[in-house]
Amino acid sequence: xxxxxxxxxxxxxxxxxxxxxxxxxxxxxxxxxxxxxxxxxxxxxxxxxxxxxxxxxxxxxxxxxxxxxxxxxxxxxxxxxxxxxxxxxxxxxxxxxxxxxxxxxxxxxxxxxxxxxxxxxxxxxxxxxxxxxxxxxxxxxxxxxxxxxxxxxxxxxxxxxxxxxxxxxxxxxxxxxxxxxxxxxxxxxxxxxxxxxxxxxxxxxxxxxxxxxxxxxxxxxxxxxxxxxxxxxxxxxxxxxxxxxxxxxxxxxxxxxxxxxxxxxxxxxxxxxxxxxxxxxxxxxxxxxxxxxxxxxxxxxxxxxxxxxxxxxxxxxxxxxxxxxxxxxxxxxxxxxxxxxxxxxxxxxxxxxxxxxxxxxxxxxxxxxxxxxxxxxxxxxxxxxxxxxxxxxxxxxxxxxxxxxxxxxxxxxxxxxxxx
Amino acid sequence: xxxxxxxxxxxxxxxxxxxxxxxxxxxxxxxxxxxxxxxxxxxxxxxxxxxxxxxxxxxxxxxxxxxxxxxxxxxxxxxxxxxxxxxxxxxxxxxxxxxxxxxxxxxxxxxxxxxxxxxxxxxxxxxxxxxxxxxxxxxxxxxxxxxxxxxxxxxxxxxxxxxxxxxxxxxxxxxxxxxxxxxxxxxxxxxxxxxxxxxxxxxxxxxxxxxxxxxxxxxxxxxxxxxxxxxxxxxxxxxxxxxxxxxxxxxxxxxxxxxxxxxxxxxxxxxxxxxxxxxxxxxxxxxxxxxxxxxxxxxxxxxxxxxxxxxxxxxxxxxxxxxxxxxxxxxxxxxxxxxxxxxxxxxxxxxxxxxxxxxxxxxxxxxxxxxxxxxxxxxxxxxxxxxxxxxxxxxxxxxxxxxxxxxxxxxxxxxxxxxx
Ligand SMILES: Nc1ncnc2c1ncn2[C@@H]1O[C@H](COP(=O)(O)OP(=O)(O)O)[C@@H](O)[C@H]1O
Ligand SMILES: Nc1ncnc2c1ncn2[C@@H]1O[C@H](COP(=O)(O)OP(=O)(O)O)[C@@H](O)[C@H]1O
Ligand SMILES: [Mg+2]
Ligand SMILES: [Mg+2]
Ligand SMILES: [Mg+2]
Ligand SMILES: [Mg+2]
Ligand SMILES: [Mg+2]
Numbered sequence: 001x002x003x004x005x006x007x008x009x010x011x012x013x014x015x016x017x018x019x020x021x022x023x024x025x026x027x028x029x030x031x032x033x034x035x036x037x038x039x040x041x042x043x044x045x046x047x048x049x050x051x052x053x054x055x056x057x058x059x060x061x062x063x064x065x066x067x068x069x070x071x072x073x074x075x076x077x078x079x080x081x082x083x084x085x086x087x088x089x090x091x092x093x094x095x096x097x098x099x100x101x102x103x104x105x106x107x108x109x110x111x112x113x114x115x116x117x118x119x120x121x122x123x124x125x126x127x128x129x130x131x132x133x134x135x136x137x138x139x140x141x142x143x144x145x146x147x148x149x150x151x152x153x154x155x156x157x158x159x160x161x162x163x164x165x166x167x168x169x170x171x172x173x174x175x176x177x178x179x180x181x182x183x184x185x186x187x188x189x190x191x192x193x194x195x196x197x198x199x200x201x202x203x204x205x206x207x208x209x210x211x212x213x214x215x216x217x218x219x220x221x222x223x224x225x226x227x228x229x230x231x232x233x234x235x236x237x238x239x240x241x242x243x244x245x246x247x248x249x250x251x252x253x254x255x256x257x258x259x260x261x262x263x264x265x266x267x268x269x270x271x272x273x274x275x276x277x278x279x280x281x282x283x284x285x286x287x288x289x290x291x292x293x294x295x296x297x298x299x300x301x302x303x304x305x306x307x308x309x310x311x312x313x314x315x316x317x318x319x320x321x322x323x324x325x326x327x328x329x330x331x332x333x334x335x336x337x338x339x340x341x342x343x344x345x346x347x348x349x350x351x352x353x354x355x356x357x358x359x360x361x362x363x364x365x366x367x368x369x370x371x372x373x374x375x376x377x378x379x380x381x382x383x384x385x386x387x388x389x390x391x392x393x394x395x396x397x398x399x400x401x402x403x404x405x406x407x408x409x410x411x412x413x414x415x416x417x418x419x420x
Numbered sequence: 421x422x423x424x425x426x427x428x429x430x431x432x433x434x435x436x437x438x439x440x441x442x443x444x445x446x447x448x449x450x451x452x453x454x455x456x457x458x459x460x461x462x463x464x465x466x467x468x469x470x471x472x473x474x475x476x477x478x479x480x481x482x483x484x485x486x487x488x489x490x491x492x493x494x495x496x497x498x499x500x501x502x503x504x505x506x507x508x509x510x511x512x513x514x515x516x517x518x519x520x521x522x523x524x525x526x527x528x529x530x531x532x533x534x535x536x537x538x539x540x541x542x543x544x545x546x547x548x549x550x551x552x553x554x555x556x557x558x559x560x561x562x563x564x565x566x567x568x569x570x571x572x573x574x575x576x577x578x579x580x581x582x583x584x585x586x587x588x589x590x591x592x593x594x595x596x597x598x599x600x601x602x603x604x605x606x607x608x609x610x611x612x613x614x615x616x617x618x619x620x621x622x623x624x625x626x627x628x629x630x631x632x633x634x635x636x637x638x639x640x641x642x643x644x645x646x647x648x649x650x651x652x653x654x655x656x657x658x659x660x661x662x663x664x665x666x667x668x669x670x671x672x673x674x675x676x677x678x679x680x681x682x683x684x685x686x687x688x689x690x691x692x693x694x695x696x697x698x699x700x701x702x703x704x705x706x707x708x709x710x711x712x713x714x715x716x717x718x719x720x721x722x723x724x725x726x727x728x729x730x731x732x733x734x735x736x737x738x739x740x741x742x743x744x745x746x747x748x749x750x751x752x753x754x755x756x757x758x759x760x761x762x763x764x765x766x767x768x769x770x771x772x773x774x775x776x777x778x779x780x781x782x783x784x785x786x787x788x789x790x791x792x793x794x795x796x797x798x799x800x801x802x803x804x805x806x807x808x809x810x811x812x813x814x815x816x817x818x819x820x821x822x823x824x825x826x827x828x829x830x831x832x833x834x835x836x837x838x839x840x
Pocket of ligand 1: 040114117123241
């Protein structure tokens, strides 16, 4: 046991912990004999235990002082659990339908107890690989993004509340630095952590490291990420942080939460859908060419942005005479100017979304952490072909994002590149 | 005496305070019989006492829990003294030649003891009104701006140090809110605090309140001010916060200090020089038409930006392989990309400077706090003519700032508008 009281759990220690923690013990009806415990952490950073007894269930997530998928050689503050639980609670308050409830938090143990998102929920990324359509996904995720981003921005908050929250989340700097490194830096330089489908993508990876214009654009996005406290973002909203069924969508794992640019969240989600799209050809088999599913992904991309736009601006309209201090009603006092500011705001957000989305794609192809969408394509040559298309699309998107006027244009460009 | 130990000083209480405070008493050689004390606070917010004895001198500045020039009806946190002294010390550490030394700080009393900037130093604004040329001003102020802004930005700091400092200065939110109100909001709406040279400027003031494009642009700047933590800015760097002689330049009064956009400081200084320029016709008398002086002001504007550019980018070059995490040398690893990022960064900073400068001009003509440059022009009609030129120039600058490629173009536009 470390001197600060922290202990990394294993299944045996976990049972002891549960017995000693009334709020969790009660959820299990104080029955420990028929306890089922399973460690399911398939993520990159932490340990996740599913705990089930005949009378109740929950999930226990513990942060260790290093990055799980790398090991103790890459230390990482376990304080991230505090920012994860703080973001979970705040986003859960704003959007309870799509965020698991927190039951328990132990700051010393860096341990969160939360609702078990039960089967048939699966990780969205796995659903996308399996070719499953989720008819309510765009309604749900746009709801989550619109509410969490709007209500934590200056469109809703006073400057006082906003700055207080910004200050608190400055404490999550270690996780911000990790993003800076793996998203905005490593892919653009030689780094021991980088990998790609070699030898097929060797020259593609090299081209990324030698592309001055790409470096110029990534610098602008990095500066926004580091300096612009726009809203309390999730910070890691890829398709592996979303659990789904046909009628439910749950967002987990906001340990990278901090006040940053909204486009980083929307871009993470959209960028990972684009990765899923370009991976489909690798999943095609005789009798299932994945063509209809690719159309569904394109529709999902389009609807995600369009529904987000609709819901976010509706919240803005609803609260335009509220507490938010960005646009005072006494100044923005006629329909023309109200339309102008909204168009300007949403246009910048759209371009941020495309830029950050592209950055998140690039790093998944030539950086340290890859995605199962591509990794599950066993044949290297085939995988490389899919990845190259995605990479080329992302490079174009990052450089030319300001020339896209609508999400339809983005989707058309995807189809065009795909058909080449 | 308030229950928290805070007491507003008067001259008698000040002497008691000095006697009871060893570090200050020593500076006076413990001689209190020949003490000269003079309250000189001509500023808008605080009380400033000059204290002189035969063996030493200093200045005592105290923040009261309201805005001095308005009175107790406009409460304002006295905690601002803490942020003033913190910024004074940090800027003083980075640029000791142009920032007065801090001798003493009493957080309970909201009281700062600092170096007395002795005569013949006068407030720069008064020198500009008197038509005095300062040959070293641009060298000095560009030095101050380049050092304080560079060394507190991510070009020099690690993300960790930057975020820690950002968090601390989030505490100065009350002063940020004051700026939001008086710079970015009140001039663009009906407000009891607004005033202007009436009736001459009635329709000009109204036009500001009805200009949708101006409102769109001011919103963009306000959002940068509220959200973008670029560097530790002074926050109130007008020509009334600078004391000068022919060979010395001292920057005082950084109580609005926080992590904000660099262009807000550079713009404040440049914008107030532009106000000084358009006020000159109002100071012209028989035998002194102020024409050569106007040329000197234009040269001062040009040199301020150009020397800032030179010094700031020189610091960047000097430290490009240093601790700063914005542009890693392993990525920005060839002269072409190094030039590109510098040009992009400085271009955005230039346009921010023009925008914030324009915003600071507008608020001095139709907002709550005016400047002596115009106020000292006794004849209202003449004053209004000067102010209108400045206002029209500022409106153009705010709207068209992105079309200016260099400071020379700005100065040419000033001359052209002036000659109309
Ligand atoms: N509340 C939950 N309910 C059910 N499964 C969960 C829950 N939280 C996490 N998981 C499972 O654990 C995995 C890892 O969790 P995650 O929070 O993403 O950890 P990491 O931070 O290590 O990425 C998820 O992919 C999911 O399968
Ligand atoms: N260190 C100093 N040395 C000499 N005079 C000073 C000093 N600090 C302030 N003053 C004088 O006091 C005036 C008001 O000080 P300032 O710091 O600008 O207060 P405020 O915050 O109220 O604007 C200045 O204009 C200047 O004349
Ligand atoms: Mg995860
Ligand atoms: Mg819920
Ligand atoms: Mg995680
Ligand atoms: Mg002052
Ligand atoms: Mg002041």
